[in-house]
Amino acid sequence: MLDKIIEYQSEESNLIKYENELSKSSAREEASKIQQVLKSQQAELISLENHAKKTNESFMLAQKKYEEYLKKLEELEKEVENADTEKLSFYEKMYKDFVSVGASLEKEISKVYSEVKKINESYEETIKKSKSLRDKFDKHIAVYKKLKSEIDPKIEETKQKMAELEKVIDKKILMVYKQKRDSHIFKVFVPLINNKCGGCRMDISASRLGQMKSNELGIIECENCGRYIYQD
Numbered sequence: 001m002l003d004k005i006i007e008y009q010s011e012e013s014n015l016i017k018y019e020n021e022l023s024k025s026s027a028r029e030e031a032s033k034i035q036q037v038l039k040s041q042q043a044e045l046i047s048l049e050n051h052a053k054k055t056n057e058s059f060m061l062a063q064k065k066y067e068e069y070l071k072k073l074e075e076l077e078k079e080v081e082n083a084d085t086e087k088l089s090f091y092e093k094m095y096k097d098f099v100s101v102g103a104s105l106e107k108e109i110s111k112v113y114s115e116v117k118k119i120n121e122s123y124e125e126t127i128k129k130s131k132s133l134r135d136k137f138d139k140h141i142a143v144y145k146k147l148k149s150e151i152d153p154k155i156e157e158t159k160q161k162m163a164e165l166e167k168v169i170d171k172k173i174l175m176v177y178k179q180k181r182d183s184h185i186f187k188v189f190v191p192l193i194n195n196k197c198g199g200c201r202m203d204i205s206a207s208r209l210g211q212m213k214s215n216e217l218g219i220i221e222c223e224n225c226g227r228y229i230y231q232d
């Protein structure tokens, strides 16, 4: 009477094996790890873009200030040229101070410029890394797809067999089987081995063994692991 459910269980065991082969495939795991890294690189690129935008704005602003400075400098030079001797020293001092403003502006521009250069380098480096990672990702995905194309038909076939068996298995037995499966117990039916549970190896008492014999299905529920034990 239990033959069919045991057969069903062994088909489900195959099904679990196939599904594990897919979900635990190293190609899939590698691809998924790479995907995480690619995501963080994507975020890094966005943050670099924002940083570049701000730095570019600073660069433009510094350049504009410098252009204004040059214009004023030209004006001042004219003032110095045309200044009479009395005011000459005053203008000369002013000119000197003003030139030092220019030097600090030049310094600022070169600082911002090197920052822009640094950002560009980081950006290109990240793009390069992403590209090489994407190639690796594609390779892993190709391996996984090949594996899936091999295993999917096996899964389909096994599901078919189980569906066929469900039609002939005693409804009550199928129901208790599925209840156990819902509580994540597998295997559900295990043989009695040397008076021990075939699942968890716990000793079964003589009185429980007696219950097994008197039971209509010849099974008892293991008090330890909850599996059904049958006499092989």
Ligand SMILES: [Zn+2]
Pocket (backbone or CB within 6 Å): 197, 198, 199, 200, 201, 202, 222, 223, 224, 225, 226, 227
């Ligand atoms: Zn047990």
